[in-house]
Ligand code: NAD
C-alpha cells in the first residue's frame with residue numbers, strides 16, 4: 406500500500422509514520438505537512454533517509470499542490486491528520502482552525518474525489534460529542550455538541566467528509582479518538598506540559614477544580630486503531646477510539662508528580678478554560694467488533710514511558726519551548 410499522510414510531522418502523525426515504516430504497514434509513505442509551530446521534522450529523524458518515505462512541505466489548503474501530489478503519487482489511501490489541534494489556541498484565535506480544519510479538509514476531499522482515491526481516513530476527535538454526563542458513554546450515533554472553535558471545526562470537517570461518501574461515494578472513514586499522550590507531544594497539551602514544567606520545578610496550572618474527566622489513549626494504540634479502521638472499517642462509517650482509562654485531570658497530574666518524586670504543592674489552581682467540557686466518555690465496541698482492536702498499553706506504563714522520554718530528551722523540549730512557545734505561554738497563562 407502507498408499512503409499519503411497529512412500532518413505527519415505532528416505528534417500523532419509522526420508516531421503513525423514511524424510505526425507504518427517500522428512495522429511494514431505500507432510500502433511507501435508520503436508526508437504532506439505545512440510545518441506550523443506543531444510540526445517538527447525532528448520527530449521523523451529516524452525515517453528521513455528511508456527510501457520508502459517522502460516529505461513534502463506544503464499546505465493542505467493549497468488544492469493545486471494536493472492535486473499535483475495525488476497525480477504524481479497515486480496513493481491507495483489518504484490518512485488525514487493535519488489540523489490545528491489545541492483547544493486553548495482556538496479560544497485565543499479561531500481563524501486558523503476554520504482555515505485548516507474545515508477548508509483544508511475540503512481541499513483534500515475535492516482532490517481525492519477527482520483523483521478517485523480508494524480510501525480517505527479522516528482523523529477526528531471525541532470532542533465533537535461535547536461534554537457527556539455520567540453515566541453515559543457516546544457511541545458513534547451520539548449527537549454532535551462541540552463546545553470550542555476547535556471541536557466545532559472538527560465536527561464540521563467530519564460532516565463534510567461523510568457527505569463525500571453519501572454524495573460522491575468517496576470511500577471515507579471517520580475515526581474519533583480520545584485524549585492521546587506519549588513521546589513527541591507538543592508541551593501545550595496537559596501531560597507533556599505538566600511533565601516539562603515539573604521537571605523545571607515550575608508551577609503546574611490546573612484549570613478550575615481539576616475534576617474534568619478525560620479518557621487517556623497511548624499514541625501507539627491510537628495509530629494501531631487507525632490502521633485497523635483503514636483496513637477493516639467500512640466506507641461511510643465512524644469509529645470511536647478510546648483508551649478505556651478515564652481520570653480527572655488532577656489525578657493525572659498527581660500521578661506525574663508521584664512518578665517524578667516532586668511535591669503536589671507545584672499544582673496551582675488557575676482560571677478555568679471558557680466553555681470547558683466537564684467529561685468525555687466514549688464506547689469503542691464498534692471498532693473492536695469490526696477489527697478486534699483493543700488498547701494494549703495500560704495508563705501507568707504509558708505514562709512511565711512518556712516521562713522517561715521527556716527526561717531523556719531535554720534538547721527536543723528546549724528547542725520546541727523556545728521562540729513562539731514563550732509568546733503563547735504568556736498569552737494563555739499570564740493573566741489566569
Ligand atoms: P499536532 O498539532 O501535534 O500536529 C498537527 C500537524 O499538522 C503538524 O505537523 C502541523 O504542521 C500540521 N498542519 C497544520 N496545519 C496544516 C496545513 N494547513 N497543511 C498541512 N499540515 C498542517 O496534532 P496531533 O495532536 O498530532 O493531532 C493530529 C490529528 O489528530 C488532528 O486532526 C487532531 O484533531 C486529531 N486528534 C488529536 C488528539 C490528541 O489528543 N492530540 C485526539 C484525537 C484526535
Ligand code: DAU
Nearest residue numbers: 490491492530531532583584593594595610611612617654
Ligand atoms: O479528546 C481529544 C482531544 O484531546 C483532541 O481532539 C485535542 O486535539 C487534544 O488537544 C485534547 O483536547 P483537550 O482539551 O482535552 O486536551 P488538553 O491537553 O488541552 O487538556 C486536557 C485537560 O486538561 C482539559 O480538561 C484541560 C486541562 N488542562 C489543560 C492544560 C493545557 C489544565 O487543567 N491545564 C492546562 O494547562
